[in-house]
Amino acid sequence: MQFLNKLIVSFVKLLPNSIVWLFSKRYIAGENLEDAVNLVKSLNEKGICATIDVLGEAIKNKDEALEDKSKCLEVLEAIKNNNLIANLSIKPTQMGLGLDEEFSYQQVSELVENAKEMNNFLRIDMEDSPQTDATFRLYKRLREKFNNVGVVIQSYLKRSYNDVVELNKLNTNYRLCKGIYIEPAEIAYKDRQKVRENYIKILEEILKAGNYVGIATHDEYLINESYKLIKEMNIPKDKFEFQMLLGVREDLRDKINSDGYKIRIYVPFGKDWYKYSIRRLQENPQIAGHIVKNLFGIK
Ligand SMILES: Cc1cc2nc3c(=O)[nH]c(=O)nc-3n(C[C@H](O)[C@H](O)[C@H](O)COP(=O)(O)OP(=O)(O)OC[C@H]3O[C@@H](n4cnc5c(N)ncnc54)[C@H](O)[C@@H]3O)c2cc1C
Numbered sequence: 001m002q003f004l005n006k007l008i009v010s011f012v013k014l015l016p017n018s019i020v021w022l023f024s025k026r027y028i029a030g031e032n033l034e035d036a037v038n039l040v041k042s043l044n045e046k047g048i049c050a051t052i053d054v055l056g057e058a059i060k061n062k063d064e065a066l067e068d069k070s071k072c073l074e075v076l077e078a079i080k081n082n083n084l085i086a087n088l089s090i091k092p093t094q095m096g097l098g099l100d101e102e103f104s105y106q107q108v109s110e111l112v113e114n115a116k117e118m119n120n121f122l123r124i125d126m127e128d129s130p131q132t133d134a135t136f137r138l139y140k141r142l143r144e145k146f147n148n149v150g151v152v153i154q155s156y157l158k159r160s161y162n163d164v165v166e167l168n169k170l171n172t173n174y175r176l177c178k179g180i181y182i183e184p185a186e187i188a189y190k191d192r193q194k195v196r197e198n199y200i201k202i203l204e205e206i207l208k209a210g211n212y213v214g215i216a217t218h219d220e221y222l223i224n225e226s227y228k229l230i231k232e233m234n235i236p237k238d239k240f241e242f243q244m245l246l247g248v249r250e251d252l253r254d255k256i257n258s259d260g261y262k263i264r265i266y267v268p269f270g271k272d273w274y275k276y277s278i279r280r281l282q283e284n285p286q287i288a289g290h291i292v293k294n295l296f297g298i299k
Pocket of ligand 1: 124127152178181217218219220244245248249266
């Protein structure tokens with residue numbers, strides 16, 4: 001079945017963009033900032049927070065990185081002007097990390113500075129493992145100057161527990177997720193349960209240190225274990241939040257919200273939606289199966 005699903009994903013990659021968009025749109029606010037603003041407004045009305053992401057990654061040159069930084073500045077401005085309960089997430093390579101570390105530092109620093117003036121926060125997403133060290137260097141340098149910036153930890157990486165022990169010393173604000181990229185077995189756990197165990201072990205270490213964490217998962221098992229841990233450790237509500245991706249497990253999202261916990265939705269928008277959508281599909285190829293069935297009228 002897994003093989004079949006993978007095959008379906010490969011097939012979907014051959015489809016024209018207009019067809020891929022039909023099933024991608026559940027994961028994306030739209031192509032324009034206005035779409036993201038409207039979507040965040042509707043989430044906020046339900047008591048749900050957001051983090052907005054301008055889609056784009058692995059830019060080819062500094063001009064593209066400058067352009068994406070300008071779009072991020074517009075997001076911060078829009079959050080302020082519309083009184084949205086939202087912050088900003090960025091991909092370091094989108095800000096030029098893969099091109100020039102110093103340049104990317106200047107770029108992200110400008111964003112964090114702007115966010116600070118607006119009493120807002122910037123989350124640095126974590127990309128694939130070739131970026132991990134450089135991303136932590138970027139974060140640590142920013143942390144020397146700012147306290148409105150946070151980073152992401154991926155529980156599939158074997159190094160992550162040690163990273164957290166180190167980053168706890170900086171009172172780091174974390175997002176904890178499993179990790180989405182395909183990594184080699186030498187550096188990443190491949191067993192589903194092992195990734196979960198590492199997730200809980202890391203979560204406990206963060207909470208023990210009294211640092212803030214965004215518990216980013218749609219895995220009911222992990223959400224239940226997190227609930228237990230929070231209760232056992234008597235963690236105050238201002239030390240954590242739950243986080244989910246737009247369009248995924250809205251039933252669980254609403255449950256967490258009605259349980260009285262803070263929940264934040266990752267809201268991507270922009271013209272560069274294709275790669276992001278394919279990653280979502282790779283994670284849940286059953287969706288691809290439904291698409292193919294719908295396309296060909298198979299019952
Ligand atoms: C807010 C947020 C930010 C993230 N930021 C990063 C980041 O910076 N770096 C990074 O590497 N990863 C990031 N991720 C992705 C994360 O690492 C996982 O790949 C992703 O969340 C799936 O893992 P899971 O814990 O939800 O568990 P899974 O076991 O993968 O999913 C649990 C259940 O959720 C549902 N589900 C999961 N994915 C989908 C989908 N695409 N469509 C429909 N249903 C689905 C399914 O029912 C599935 O059984 C982020 C995730 C979230 C929620």
